[in-house]
Amino acid sequence: MIIAVSGTPGVGKTTVAKLLAKKLGYAYVDLREFALKHGVGEMKGDELEVEVDELAYYVEKKLKDKNVVLDGHLSHLMPADQVIILRAHPKLIGERLKERGYSEEKIAENVEAELVDVCLLEAIEENENIIEVDTTDKSPEEVVNEILDILNKGIKRRIGIVDWTKFYDEIVPYLKLGGDEEWV
Numbered sequence: 240m241i242i243a244v245s246g247t248p249g250v251g252k253t254t255v256a257k258l259l260a261k262k263l264g265y266a267y268v269d270l271r272e273f274a275l276k277h278g279v280g281e282m283k284g285d286e287l288e289v290e291v292d293e294l295a296y297y298v299e300k301k302l303k304d305k306n307v308v309l310d311g312h313l314s315h316l317m318p319a320d321q322v323i324i325l326r327a328h329p330k331l332i333g334e335r336l337k338e339r340g341y342s343e344e345k346i347a348e349n350v351e352a353e354l355v356d357v358c359l360l361e362a363i364e365e366n367e368n369i370i371e372v373d374t375t376d377k378s379p380e381e382v383v384n385e386i387l388d389i390l391n392k393g394i395k396r397r398i399g400i401v402d403w404t405k406f407y408d409e410i411v412p413y414l415k416l417g418g419d420e421e422w423v
């Protein structure tokens with residue numbers, strides 16, 4: 240069984256995926272390292288640009304019959320049996336990425352992606368089995384226990400649990416609004 244753990248950068252995918260794999264006794268697979276290992280994608284500066292279909296082909300071929308937790312911000316586009324989309328208050332994403340030294344532009348891009356549910360919407364296009372978990376104010380342990388609880392109940396789909404637009408005023412400072420052009 241392939242369980243994909245996805246979400247906006249900084250949401251906690253790696254932390255949660257490793258712990259989830261440990262508790263389930265599954266192998267942990269970092270999708271970026273998996274791509275590199277199989278020669279998928281091209282390095283553009285620090286970033287690895289991959290062809291999603293090519294990566295999905297290798298995931299299907301190499302991991303299909305294994306018990307793995309797949310970690311990566313493209314994992315929701317892979318042929319997984321179960322997708323977990325982690326969510327966090329966009330302000331938290333902004334603070335974590337600021338701490339990592341990301342540029343204002345990169346922070347704004349990711350905060351906005353979390354605000355408007357980009358990962359979730361992409362996942363819905365690809366997979367029926369999606370569980371969304373709000374990690375805000377929870378420890379990684381609590382998040383993993385929540386995931387295990389849902390899976391143990393046989394629930395495969397639980398979406399629409401957060402609406403960050405309610406907190407728009409708190410999120411605005413992290414966004415780059417208006418661009419360079421003046422409104423006339």
Ligand SMILES: Nc1ncnc2c1ncn2[C@@H]1O[C@H](COP(=O)(O)OP(=O)(O)OP(=O)(O)O)[C@@H](O)[C@H]1O
Nearest residue numbers: 247248249250251252253254255374377378379382
């Ligand atoms: N409930 C939580 N779940 C997961 N991570 C949490 C939680 N609370 C705090 N954190 C912290 O948030 C940070 C998330 O970092 P992590 O590398 O796991 O995110 P990521 O989504 O994998 O990022 P990236 O996509 O950039 O690799 C870690 O420092 C982690 O300790």
